[in-house]
Amino acid sequence: MTSFLPPAFIFIAGAALIPFLNGRLRQAYMILLPCLAFLNLLNMPEGNSWVLNFWEYQLTFARVDKLSMVFAYIFVIMSFAGAIFALHEKDKMQLTAAFLYAGSSLGVVFAGDLLTLFIFWEIMAFASVCLVFARDTQAAIKAAFRYIMVHLFGGLLLLIGILMHVAETGSLEFNLIGLDGLASVFILLGFALNAAIPPLSAWLTDAYPESTVIGTVFLSAFTTKTAVYTLARGFAGTEILMWAGITMIIYGIVFAILENDMRRVLSYSIINQVGFMIVGIGIGTTLAINGAASHAFAHILYKALLMMSAGAVLYLTGRSRCTELGGLYKTMHWTLIFCLVGAASISSFPLTGGFTTKSMIASAAGHEHITIIWLLLTLASAGVFLHAGIKFPYFVFFAKDSGLRPSEKDLPVNMLVAMGFLSFMCILIGVYPQVLYQLLPYPVDYVPYTGDHVVSQLQLLMFSALAFFMLLKYLKRTETLTLDTDWFYRRGAKIVVAALAIPVSWTHNKLGYIFLEKIPNFVIWFGKNPLGAIKIGADTLVVSMVGGKEAKKRLEQEKAAYPGVLKQWSISSAVAIAMVLFAAYMMLFFFR
Amino acid sequence: MNKIVEYFERPEVGKAVRYIFYASLVLLLIAELFIEKHPYFHWAAFPTFFAVYGFFACAVIIAVSKLLGKFWLQKGEDYYD
Structure with a gap:
């Protein structure tokens, strides 16, 4: 089709091989990938290519112009430097995530339409959070969870904006959007979150320092700068x-x-x-x-x-x-x-x-x-x-x-x-x-x-x-x-949770008490002597309406004596009753 | 490398570095008199503008940061635990 590959493909497909390579071979491979991508960049003519038809829309994987190229060059140079820095690393998860991350940022930079952009945007979030998880300390894991939650929220803002934008304009193309209407506000907020514009910024200073030695180096380069690119393009x-x-x-x-x-x-x-x-x-x-x-x-x-x-x-x-x-x-x-x-x-x-x-x-x-x-x-x-x-x-x-x-x-x-x-x-x-x-x-x-x-x-x-x-x-x-704006979801959230939890847990406890203790206990109590229980119930009703000391006293005695001695049934009469019940069931079954 | 480090650790060299630093400040102020200026704002052409502005900008930044930190933003390291 064309004489080059979208660089994102080189890195993303390339990342998939990293787990299978070892030792010197992997080191050579990690250096080779950015070099290949760089040669590939030199071969990319201006204009749109790698266009895929998707329903009535067109997805563009390689929109090549000066603005996308300058970001692409620095991303590939950065991946090269990062790969050298990470050569000694044996944790393949980190290396794979790093290349996937760099590749998806290149995907964002070359995306000619908002849907392609959004897809790579989300891959970027997931690849980058792996670099935080990779530190594998308690603090890193917690920070990584906060990081991904914030980025999923940002991704949603962006998605809402994109859907509204497409509904309004009928076009997926990503060009100058400008602040005009609700759709553009959502898109701007989505971009702004990744650019770490306060108050949407605390994720960065919360998570980056918790990442690994290598992870932080990669993280510092890509997320915020892809956002700078999208803002320069759209706003x-x-x-x-x-x-x-x-x-x-x-x-x-x-x-x-x-x-x-x-x-x-x-x-x-x-x-x-x-x-x-x-x-x-x-x-x-x-x-x-x-x-x-x-x-x-x-x-x-x-x-x-x-x-x-x-x-x-x-x-x-x-x-x-x-x-x-x-x-x-x-x-x-x-x-x-x-x-x-x-x-x-x-x-x-x-x-x-x-x-x-x-x-x-x-x-x-x-x-x-x-x-x-x-x-x-x-x-x-x-x-x-x-x-x-x-x-x-x-x-x-x-x-x-x-x-x-x-x-x-x-x-x-x-x-x-x-x-x-x-x-x-x-x-x-x-x-x-x-x-x-x-x-x-x-x-x-x-x-x-x-x-x-x-x-x-x-x-x-x-x-x-x-x-x-x-x-x-x-x-x-x-x-x-x-203190930073992450206070709102690290401390503030606890207060909100407490405020919500108190009424909910109170209701839960009450309902649990009624359905799990009160009612079953009553059924057990009632089952011990149904006739006696009904009699106690009726007597209580009568006493409460009519009153009288004697009657009350008798009721107390009756309750104390409950369940009392029950009539013992002989086995044969019990079997007879059961037979009658079975017969009744059969009749019901046949004639219903 | 270690030799260089040892050289700079000598007290008299440390002193010399400090004097070089002060001398460079003075030199920069003098140099300003000999260059052709094309400022964006006429008041930015005033001699020593950048030196004075840089110095006081830093002083204000440090003061504001410290006050914010002391009365509001800085907490113990176990704050979120």
Whole structure:
């Protein structure tokens, strides 16, 4: 049919083979899959292909244009880096889930219609939750259940939106939707949940840090960025997204500063960084959309790099709380260097990927003269440096010496290679951004390296660093957790359950008492001497109506004597009665 | 590698790093005078704008976060157990 396969098929079909391969063969295979997918991407001509007829609708599995391609490239590059990072892993469930997850995100990116998108969207949710379950601790399993419940809810919102949209427009095609009518609200909410826009964001910081060393690396890349893609496709220029993005940015910084677990700090940082992209989508100009797409590209690289370095620390020390870490620079040299490259990138230091991409979004706000957004974006750039650029490396690798001396020799060498690869990529798009710019959805007329840009950015960052070290004593880590909107289903739900449970269990107890104790006991009591029981019943009725002390006393005696001595039947008379009953049954049976 | 780490652990080198940091701050402020500016907003062209804004942005972020954490958001680690 065509000269290429939809990349999602390569990964999803490829994932199915992983459980059957072992040792070196599996390692080679895991490297081969992303390479194949990459070659395949190079062969994909623009336009729609792999179109399937489904009733009166058309399902498009390969809608190839600039916007889908830039996300596809970074997803495949990320899968490659992730596969290297995971080479030593023997848990096949994790590896299979990781490839299924990456494949389904590619499926979403290339989906030309809403139904295909929805199907891959749901596969993504199930594949990603496996990566959380894989940690197999009590906390991880609980977090995974919460994660999948939230995502099923989000999937339902999306499905409702899609069905309403199809009913209204008669078309399944996925193009610019825009905020217009109830259907688009539901679709937007479904996308927003995966993009982790507060208050629909707590699933991310709840579950990601509970996943495995490898799982978190994959998780950090795909779910939120597919949502960024769908929002850029369906809701570019929707103004409310600008404010949603600003909320994410501020919220991410505040919570990351309060958080103690290093991987949770980085997870809040994801929300903060995705916020920048969402602002870009909300502004919606070509520069802003370019900024959002290129920032997604760069962010996947450096966030995966940071998650890998945090993963390496967790792998060697088994700890992830900042309060229990520190002083690791003494032995974890390479991890530290790679981590610093990631930290510099996320803070947009010149010569790193963050600088050449994120600055586009602020510039877009500047071009449109949206003062408050520009001011907040600039404030947030300082805040990013604060929480991710300095705080994370400082408390993990420096600060007070925890006494831990993990040896990097115990770290699988492939983990270091993966970090090295991503560091190289971060710097590559920092010093030679044209590689990335030529992939962007719109032609790029943007020069990142002007004296003005470089000096003002460096001033902003270095004086933020000054503020960090001057206020260090207020930033000391505390052994606390931070309340987030998951409170509503972790604590709030308990209150709701209690409120519902009390009347329900009261009714249940009452009914149980009546049907399981009262009535059976009465039947037993009645069966002991039916005639006597009826007599007691009749006497009670009479006494209650007529009264009289004597009668009452006699009734008491009667009750005390119950069931009394019953008339003993001889066997022959009992048999005779039974025979009569049988005969009666037979008559009934024949003549009814 | 270990040699480099040991070198940086020396107190006099630590001090030197700190002075280099301060010097770079001053250098950045001076450098601003020699570059051509094309700001999006005229007030952003004011000298030291980014330095002052960055510093105070961080101070405000830290203060607001700490207050929120102390009076509302931060709980003991066994809160949900």
